[in-house]
Amino acid sequence: MQLLYLLIEIIIKCVVVFGCLMLSVAYLTLMERKFLGHIQIRFGPNRCGPYGLLQPFSDAVKAFFKEDLIPGRADKGLFVIAPMISIVTAIGIFAVIPFGDQFTIPGTNWVVKLRVADVDIGLLYIFGLASLGEYGIILGGSSSGNKYGLTGSLRAAAQMISYEAALGLSVIGVIILSQTLRLTEIVNHQGGGFWNWNIWYQPVAFILYLICGVAELNRTPFDMPEAESELACGFNIEYSSMKFALFFMAEYAHMVTVAAVAVTLFLGGWQSPLPILGFIPGVVWFCIKVFILLFFFIWERGTFPRLRYDQIMKFGWKVLLPLAIINLLITGLVVSLK
Amino acid sequence: MIIPMLKGLALTLRRFFSKPITTQYPEEKIPPGQRWRGVQYFEKDERGKTKCVACGLCMVVCPSQCISIETAEDEEGRRYPLCYELDATRCIFCGFCEEACPVGAIFMGKTCEWVDVQRGPFILDTEKLLEQKKYNP
Numbered sequence: 001m002q003l004l005y006l007l008i009e010i011i012i013k014c015v016v017v018f019g020c021l022m023l024s025v026a027y028l029t030l031m032e033r034k035f036l037g038h039i040q041i042r043f044g045p046n047r048c049g050p051y052g053l054l055q056p057f058s059d060a061v062k063a064f065f066k067e068d069l070i071p072g073r074a075d076k077g078l079f080v081i082a083p084m085i086s087i088v089t090a091i092g093i094f095a096v097i098p099f100g101d102q103f104t105i106p107g108t109n110w111v112v113k114l115r116v117a118d119v120d121i122g123l124l125y126i127f128g129l130a131s132l133g134e135y136g137i138i139l140g141g142s143s144s145g146n147k148y149g150l151t152g153s154l155r156a157a158a159q160m161i162s163y164e165a166a167l168g169l170s171v172i173g174v175i176i177l178s179q180t181l182r183l184t185e186i187v188n189h190q191g192g193g194f195w196n197w198n199i200w201y202q203p204v205a206f207i208l209y210l211i212c213g214v215a216e217l218n219r220t221p222f223d224m225p226e227a228e229s230e231l232a233c234g235f236n237i238e239y240s241s242m243k244f245a246l247f248f249m250a251e252y253a254h255m256v257t258v259a260a261v262a263v264t265l266f267l268g269g270w271q272s273p274l275p276i277l278g279f280i281p282g283v284v285w286f287c288i289k290v291f292i293l294l295f296f297f298i299w300e301r302g303t304f305p306r307l308r309y310d311q312i313m314k315f316g317w318k319v320l321l322p323l324a325i326i327n328l329l330i331t332g333l334v335v336s337l338k
Numbered sequence: 339m340i341i342p343m344l345k346g347l348a349l350t351l352r353r354f355f356s357k358p359i360t361t362q363y364p365e366e367k368i369p370p371g372q373r374w375r376g377v378q379y380f381e382k383d384e385r386g387k388t389k390c391v392a393c394g395l396c397m398v399v400c401p402s403q404c405i406s407i408e409t410a411e412d413e414e415g416r417r418y419p420l421c422y423e424l425d426a427t428r429c430i431f432c433g434f435c436e437e438a439c440p441v442g443a444i445f446m447g448k449t450c451e452w453v454d455v456q457r458g459p460f461i462l463d464t465e466k467l468l469e470q471k472k473y474n475p
Contacts, residue, residue, distance in 0.1 A: 303350040
């Protein structure tokens with residue numbers, strides 16, 4: 001009986017998390033277009049429904065009814081499987097993100113923990129899946145039999161290798177501080193007010209994480225794999241219809257995930273910034289923090305131009321990686337001297 | 339390097355909170371410029387008919403030869419256009435007809451939005467040209 005209840009609980013949590021994630025991905029595309037519009041002193045989409053709120057659905061309908069094209073010279077198996085890899089990994093990361101504390105269902109003693117899975121190597125799982133997600137882009141570009149796609153996927157591979165290193169090193173500081181890979185414990189470690197958040201102990205790591213995260217997302221200033229002006233959309237040039245939509249959704253789901261991981265590691269997860277405000281549920285705080293980071297991602301996209309390829313490589317290897325190592329050394333030194 | 343980036347971020351944030359300058363086209367329209375030459379219209383005389391005396395000067399001056407006039411005389415001996423046709427699909431909106439008109443009958447209007455699926459409606463006769471007046475107060 002206990003097992004059945006547990007199964008039901010897990011299924012309900014999966015459905016809710018998946019639904020919320022997909023809905024937020026749909027509206028993130030609208031939010032991005034609206035915010036970019038306002039940054040450029042225009043409105044953005046505002047024709048479909050009030051304030052353009054139905055735009056994501058009309059986009060989805062459009063994507064469904066487009067012709068699904070597979071180029072004749074493409075490697076069909078890889079071509080079909082690449083968008084699936086992208087979307088599955090992007091959604092899969094969300095399984096370990098804790099988006100709230102636990103609560104007891106009234107009338108019973110059944111404790112519901114607000115996370116799908118509480119894995120004790122959560123952080124490792126996240127980085128494993130995140131680098132797997134890049135395979136979707138690399139395979140998608142190289143299997144489409146197009147030179148732009150191939151160039152895009154090569155760039156994606158090079159960028160992944162250069163920035164994943166700094167990304168991993170920037171997070172190790174947090175692991176040293178909280179002495180665990182379990183995300184729940186990392187969040188609990190930061191409880192009791194915003195002065196306990198890891199961002200104050202690891203500011204350099206936070207900035208490095210954001211920069212490398214943006215590079216992992218392949219967003220402007222680091223959108224080399226799909227540089228519109230020179231590669232004509234890069235790795236997804238041959239994709240159409242729902243396959244393209246899957247890549248698109250994967251990119252935005254990945255964006256939510258990077259923001260959620262940043263919130264968990266550096267901004268105290270579901271913890272409220274002031275102990276007085278503890279009566280507001282943790283999920284709300286989590287969503288607010290994620291929203292702020294998502295706004296930052298859109299904001300910086302509307303501000304910065306794309307870097308040149310050699311500049312990206314130089315920045316990754318000669319600036320970010322040494323900074324991450326120095327930050328790691330200093331953190332280790334301070335922790336060991338304490 | 340970092341300060342200019344922050345300046346850029348501040349600029350875009352200011353833009354984000356400023357009011358968009360977009361004109362919501364079908365709902366709000368920017369009036370055309372003062373010297374804009376749009377579709378022609380006919381000025382009416384005191385009897386409510388066209389002022390045109392069918393002198394044919396506009397027909398002669400028109401560089402794209404889109405005006406054709408058939409002249410007639412009424413019972414008082416006054417000349418009037420029996421059939422005045424202006425082919426708006428050929429018109430280049432140069433405004434020479436307005437300049438040439440000795441009696442101030444034809445004027446360049448302000449209308450610039452004109453869509454149809456057939457060619458017929460684009461041939462303006464006297465009635466249609468008189469009707470165009472209402473778009474040009």
